[in-house]
Amino acid sequence: MKYIVEHMEEGFSEWVILEYSQIIRDVGKENLILTSLPSTTTEKDIPKRLLDMGLQWTTKECIDLEFDGKIINRDEIALLDPAATTDLIPEDKSKIEYFLLAGVLGEHPRKDRTGILREKYKFLGRRLGNLQMTTDSAVRTAQRIIDGTKFEDIKFLDYPEIKYNKYESTEMPFRYIVDDNNEPILPEGMLELIRKDADQSIDDLLIDE
Numbered sequence: 001m002k003y004i005v006e007h008m009e010e011g012f013s014e015w016v017i018l019e020y021s022q023i024i025r026d027v028g029k030e031n032l033i034l035t036s037l038p039s040t041t042t043e044k045d046i047p048k049r050l051l052d053m054g055l056q057w058t059t060k061e062c063i064d065l066e067f068d069g070k071i072i073n074r075d076e077i078a079l080l081d082p083a084a085t086t087d088l089i090p091e092d093k094s095k096i097e098y099f100l101l102a103g104v105l106g107e108h109p110r111k112d113r114t115g116i117l118r119e120k121y122k123f124l125g126r127r128l129g130n131l132q133m134t135t136d137s138a139v140r141t142a143q144r145i146i147d148g149t150k151f152e153d154i155k156f157l158d159y160p161e162i163k164y165n166k167y168e169s170t171e172m173p174f175r176y177i178v179d180d181n182n183e184p185i186l187p188e189g190m191l192e193l194i195r196k197d198a199d200q201s202i203d204d205l206l207i208d209e
C-alpha cells in the first residue's frame with residue numbers, strides 16, 4: 001500500500017518532522033510521498049533529517065502524479081477521512097492502491113481540514129472510526145486493516161494522559177494504537193518533544209509573570 005500525504009501546513013514543524021519520519025520507518029520510504037508542496041520549494045526547504053531518510057516529495061498534486069514509476073489512477077485512491085460515511089475494512093484492499101491523507105496537525109475540537117481534499121478531489125472516502133488520530137497513527141491503523149485486522153480488533157487508547165514530569169501530565173486529544181505494554185504508540189522523539197514543549201510553556205508563564 002502506498003501513502004500520499006498532501007502537506008498542508010506551512011513549513012515543517014518538529015512535530016510534523018517526527019510524524020513523517022515515523023511513517024517512513026513504518027511503511028518504508030518507497031511507500032510515502034509528500035505532495036502539493038509550494039511551487040517554489042527546493043530541496044533546501046525540506047528538513048535534512050527527512051531527506052536523509054529518503055523522503056519523496058513533489059510540488060505536484062496527488063493526481064497526474066508518477067509515483068514509483070506508475071501514473072496514479074484516481075480510481076485507486078481513497079481519502080482517509082474522519083468524516084467519511086464508510087469505515088475502512090480489510091476487503092477494501094482489492095480496490096485501493098493509494099491512501100491520501102491531509103498533512104495537517106490535529107486541532108481539538110476537530111476542524112474539518114480533510115474536507116478541503118474531499119471537496120477538491122471527490123475520491124472514495126474511508127473512515128478509521130469516529131475519533132481523530134494523528135497522521136502517523138492513521139497510517140498505522142490503515143496499514144493494519146489492509147493487512148487483514150478488523151478495526152474492532154485493534155487495541156486503541158483514546159485521549160491518553162502523557163506524564164511529562166513527576167507531577168504534571170497533558171492529555172493528547174487523539175486516539176492511538178497501543179503497544180504490547182498498553183502504551184500509546186507515538187513517533188520516536190515525540191515524548192521528549194512534548195516534555196520540552198511543556199517545560200517551555202511553564203518557562204513562558206514564569207517569564208510573563
Ligand SMILES: C[S@@+](CC[C@H](N)C(=O)[O-])C[C@H]1O[C@@H](n2cnc3c(N)ncnc32)[C@H](O)[C@@H]1O
Nearest residue numbers: 080081082101102106111112113114128133138
Ligand atoms: C491529524 S488528522 C487531521 C484531521 C483534521 N483536524 C480534520 O479534521 O480534518 C490528519 C489526517 O489523518 C487522517 N485521519 C485521522 N483520523 C482519522 C479517522 N478517524 N478516520 C480517517 N482518517 C483519519 C486523515 O487523513 C487526516 O486528514
